[in-house]
Amino acid sequence: MIKNISNLGDTAVYCDFGSEVNESININVIDYFNHLSKLIKEKKVEGITNLTPSYNKLIISFDLTITNYKKIKNLIEGLIIHRDIKNNNQKIKIPVCCDDEYALDIIRLIEKLKINKGQILELYFNKEYFCYMTGFIAGMPFLGDLNKNIRCDRLETPRVKMPKGSVGITEQFANIYTFESPGGWNIIGNTPKKIFDDKNLDQPALVNPGDKVSFYQITKEEYLNWNE
């Protein structure tokens, strides 16, 4: 549940669900996000311009010409949120090629984690991940949690250009670079699958908060011949 509600400037409400990062807190955030998204779609609430869920926070931006902090705070405090059993969350499988030319940081990981490439990949592929949030760049999913034996800090110096499709890990999290962008995660492979599609206006992101994601390994030949 929400531990504290405060204002972030004069045009946003900051809902704090706690300081830990875990699935149960994040599901709470997502429940509020889904509930509010529905109210906005059904035009039952006025003036909200954006909802930004993250691991354990929900930020609600609003138009100060239409509403204000006090009104939105009252709305949030009055909500009765039910765990959405029939939610639309999906199970998604994503192909990854881990040939050395795509696994940009595998050497660094082998040195830091003190296990071999085969073991790293086995631990990585052998788990289903939970999508905590999307963002930073369009459609980038923040997934967790990684097996404790493959957790590693960010790169000391972030790359200026991370290739599109790069699949990265850092701390307890995994992600996918949906666009070429700067970035500091350890890259273990690359996916040929389209993770963000701006032509699909209703559902542009393949992975959404609350979804379950698993990865499977493909060969370079399969990677190069990928067609969707």
Add this chain to the structure above:
Amino acid sequence: MNKAFFEILRAGVNTTIQDKGRNHLYYLGIAVSGAIDQRNYILSNKLVENQLNEAVVEFAYQGPLLKLKNGRINFAISGDILFKIIRKNLEVEDGECYKSYILDEDDQIDIISTKNSIYGYLAVNGGFDLKKTWGSYSINTKANIGPNDGKKYSLNDKIFIKKSNTKNLIKKKINYNYSPDNIIRIIKGTNFDYFSKNATDKFFKEDFLITNLVDRMGIRLKGPKLENIVNTNIKSEGLVRGVIQVPADGNPIIMLSDHGTVGGYPKIGVVIAADLDLIGQLAPSTKINFKEVSLEEAQNIFKAYSDDTNKYLNECN
């Protein structure tokens, strides 16, 4: 009949299409975008009798040189801008901001530069003939969303103009008289107490310099190092326009229209809504000071800001 369009004879530094921006996409990682200076954006539309949410051309520093083809239009420029109108017969007129002009086929608009500011706006009667993406015309060059494949305009590009529905092109004018100071009003951020007493004192007392690292995503400031006594990182969480983040190096960064949607640096403050137009216009090397206001004060200041905008709009009726 062929549609009127501008042919771009010089692109300028950062020429894009902007409007109010696109909402409800932060959760996907897509910023609001939209005009950096919202009041000037609205006024430019008003001067050519457009709906206030029509698309306009936003330019920065040096603007574009545009030649009108296939038509006759009404246009206006807002901001603090030096521009000239070069008529077909090569007569040159000095342009005045906040005033609408008639432009004939083969006339040119030469937007030479912005003065003591960064951005200006060019509106044409009827608006530009472009497609909206997620409810907005704004070009987001970071995610390549919007008209022109989400990229800024280049030499020889064309910008098509919707057919104007005005029978008589009317000349309009606003007496825009606005002299902002360099005091930026803020509300304390959600991590204000991550900073030492010494740091927060300095934050409100000392000058901060706007560095050269300024774009539509944000502004990097240089000033006294703001010492963090709790943690220089937080778990990534949402950002909004105006948030002032302080990374480990102690130099604040202010988020603008195209900002990344989540960030992991502590938030020392948030610029109030009424000062967002102002902060976005401050050019590199400008010195600013921060002043704290309460939420209630910020709301009153915003009311005054909106009343002021309406006063200018009413001058045009």
